[in-house]
Amino acid sequence: MSTSAFKPRFVKPSDTSSFLDKDPAVEKTNFTYNKYISQSIQTQRQRLPIFNNRNHILYLLEKYQTLILVGETGSGKSTQIPQYLREAEWPKQIVICEPRRVAAISLANRVADETGSLVQGDVVGYAVRFDSCACKPKIKFVTEGILLREMMSDPLLSSYSVIMIDEVHERTLYTDILLGLMKKILRKRPELRLIVASATMDATAFQKYFNNFENLKTPSSTILSVEGRQFPVEIFYVAEPVPCYVQASVEAAVNINASGTAGDVLIFLTGQEEVLKAVRILGEHANAIENSKSKNKITILPMYGSLPYNQQLKVFQKAPEGYRKIIVATNIAETSVTIPGVVFIIDSGFVKIKWYNIETHTDSLMVVPISKSSANQRAGRAGRMRSGKVYRLYTEEWAEKLPLNTPPEMVRSSLTYPILQLKAMGVNNILQFKFPSMPPMENIKSALELLYALNAIDINCQLTRPLGFHMAEFALNPLYSKMLLTSEEFSCSEEILIIISMLQVETVFNKPTTGNGIIKARIQKRLFEVKEGDLITYLNIFNAFVQNDMSQGFCHKNFLSHSSMKRVMEIRRNLEKILVNYNIPLTSCRNTENVCKCIVTGLFPNGAYLHRSGVYKTVRGDIDLFVHPESVFYNIEQPQWIVFGEVVHGIKLYMKDITVIQRDWLLELAPHFYYKTTGFE
Structure with missing residues (x-):
């Protein structure tokens, strides 16, 4: 990919190598690599395009607080820059933030190989959801959610010298929040350095965003463009x-x-x-x-x-x-x-x-x-x-x-959980927070209204104690964390823990492509289906999986994904640890009505009823919805009142993860959300 549109704020290496070598800020970075790596690995690293810009990167980080790095695909930016910073002996940890867990883990393994160390050791480690290193490695790869959670306990990220936010062009929800928070942190910590890296992004816009400081005569950010080693x-x-x-x-x-x-x-x-x-x-x-x-x-x-x-x-x-x-x-x-x-x-x-x-x-x-x-x-x-x-x-x-x-x-996502986290980090006025792309005002209003209905914030938009703060600490949709934290009241924490764990994977079902296989899979699924709906069906599937010793044969017979079910087990164990930390006992009620009521405490915003026209309508908004073909209630008698987990866009709007409820439960468990809005008697 061409990056010719981005003009670096320094002279090209071929023209100024002697100047850079003599600069005192760069002089300390010119030393022998053999202290850290073998000759063969050193040769491989030197073949990467980023190597020609090594001194430039270190020099610019000495001079500027923020470096906007446009590194083409294959340039080596994600693996080499952390090593350059370690070799330059920056005093504290170096953290690299990736949008996905697989990228964070695989990059950590790659850098560990190149440094001749073990991953999760003193040199290289990673921290992702439900899996993190116990020690403090010099180079640490994390996901965006993990870095946000670290800010809750350490708002200024004082344990880091350099923070690199990678793949910024994806503009995920957490990327924009991190960039907004980093802008505030950089004001408080002049010694901190930030690298904003990607293969394709509007570098000029990001430079202006981070240059917007008061009382600064010189720019605090600059742009560096690196060519990639991309074959034809x-x-x-x-x-x-x-x-x-x-x-x-x-x-x-x-x-x-x-x-x-x-x-x-x-x-x-x-x-x-x-x-x-x-x-x-x-x-x-x-x-x-x-x-x-x-x-x-x-x-x-x-x-x-x-x-x-x-x-x-x-x-x-x-x-x-x-x-x-x-x-x-x-x-x-x-x-x-x-x-x-x-x-x-x-x-x-x-x-x-x-x-x-x-x-x-x-x-x-x-x-x-x-x-x-x-x-x-x-x-x-x-x-x-x-x-x-x-x-x-x-x-x-x-x-x-x-x-x-x-x-x-x-600009296209629910802001409920991000605002909850920002509140936990002390950002009280969301409207004054400097987002790289300001979200629609309607989305902010909707998120605040929903958090108030969940009792996560009070009438003054402050986090409630302890519920609001506990919900912010969960790496879950607030609707699900509310269900978990209130499950003790219904004596069904074990069942809710399983249901939410099942909802964290996209699907646990294998889907045959042949006509005969499709029929067999449907018959086997009906063995677990119950009139209470999809979430209780998930509960039955999990319990049967455990009762059959989590065997692959059981999954094969019932057209279930064994790898997905093992993943559910892993998520359940990690969520259980969090519940124990909050002193919520694991109890099983053996009462389906209690479980369904607990589900309503979290999913009440997703209430719908069967209209006389034969389609479902949301209780708030009067939106037409239809039952997803994978639901228990597809092509059978449909219940009058339900809550659903998510909506999938197709030819129509389809509801997934449906649970049957009673109308009065909405008034009993969410009186603010429904009584004042819909005027139920």
């Missing part, structure tokens, strides 16, 4: 639009394998369900190839966010002799993570994003076309190790019409 990549488009991009992705992968050209394949799809569907279809092709004793053998590997990390690691391992890897991934593989051996990219042209509906108080999952910057990021995965080819499943004319960037998550 050929891009191909389809002649005509494809009717189904999942099926077209599979066919393209099969054709690539049949061609005999060496190299692994990476397919980009939108979500876990599509990934698993493609994996199953490709698995059938793999079995057919094995039976025919063909030389073009393939091994199929999925990659998505809720997949256990030990399963995600398999995509980085070399394929067995005589096999080609075909990796089917969501956009988790779009940035930061380099998968060795990938030569071919199959780009579906779509991505699944959240969009907040203030009327239903829910984040709707929508499949939308990707942006041009995302398309370039995906194409860059093929040019990291060698020249590659990209097969885009959309026409060239359509590609020209794609938006330049995906809208920032800040």
Whole structure:
């Protein structure tokens, strides 16, 4: 990708190397690397494009408080800059913030290998949700949520000398919040340094954002552009639009394998369900190839966010002799993570994003076309190790019409949890907080209203004690954390703990592609279904999984994903530790009504009733909703009053994770939210 539009505020290295070498601020960084790494690894590191800018980076960090780094794909910025900072002997810890846990963990392992140390040791470590290092490593990779939680206990991040926020172009919700908080922290800590890094971003806008300080005559931020080591990549488009991009992705992968050209394949799809569907279809092709004793053998590997990390690691391992890897991934593989051996990219042209509906108080999952910057990021995965080819499943004319960037998550997401965290960190006036992209006022108002209804804040918009502060400490949707924290009142903390753990994975069901398999899977699922709804069905599935010794055979028989169920077990153990810290005992009520009432304490904003027209309508907003095909209540008699977990955008608005309730429970458990708004008698 070209970064010629960004003009660095220093002279090019080829023209000024002697000047930089003589500068006292840079002089201390010129020393022998052998103190830290072997000669062979040193040679590999020196081949990266970022190496030519090593002294520039260290010099600019001495002179400026914020460095906006535009590093092209493959430049080595994510792995090398932390090592340069360690070698320059910055006094405190160096933290690198990544938007995804798989990137944080894989990068930590890569840097540990290059430094000749063990991950989670004194040199390199990581901290992600439900998994963190016990010691204080010099180089620490974290996810955005973890860094925000650290700010709650240490608002000025006093244990860090340099903070690097990577992949800023993704503009996730937490990225924008972190940037806003860092702007405040930098004022209080002049010695702190911030690196804002990405392959594609509006660097000038970020420079102006961090230059906006009072009483400063000189700019406090600067821009550095680094070229990438991207090999040539050929891009191909389809002649005509494809009717189904999942099926077209599979066919393209099969054709690539049949061609005999060496190299692994990476397919980009939108979500876990599509990934698993493609994996199953490709698995059938793999079995057919094995039976025919063909030389073009393939091994199929999925990659998505809720997949256990030990399963995600398999995509980085070399394929067995005589096999080609075909990796089917969501956009988790779009940035930061380099998968060795990938030569071919199959780009579906779509991505699944959240969009907040203030009327239903829910984040709707929508499949939308990707942006041009995302398309370039995906194409860059093929040019990291060698020249590659990209097969885009959309026409060239359509590609020209794609938006330049995906809208920032800040302007299209629920702000309930972010505002809760900002309140916990002492940001009382949300309207005066300097967001890089100001969210819509309606979203802020909706979030504050919902937090008040959850009793997380009081009438003065201050966090309540202890409920509000405890909810802020959970890395969960506030609706779910409210359910957990009130479960003691209903003596059902064990059941709620299981239900919420099940909701943290995208799906626990395997979906066959053949007609006979679909029928069998539906029959097996009915064995667990109950009239109380989907969440109680999840509870039954988990209990049956445990009673059958968590066996893979049980999952196979009942068309369940064993890896997803193991992930649920891991999440449950971690949430249990938090409940113990809050002195909430694990109790089981064996009373389904109590469990459903407890669910209402959290999901009451998502109430709906069956209208006489035959469709569901939200209690607030009067929005038409329909039962999702995967729900217990699809194509059977539907209950009158329900609450739901989320809304999925399709041809219609579909409700998922439905629980049957009684109308009076809404008035009893959420009188402020419904009595004053709807006027129930």
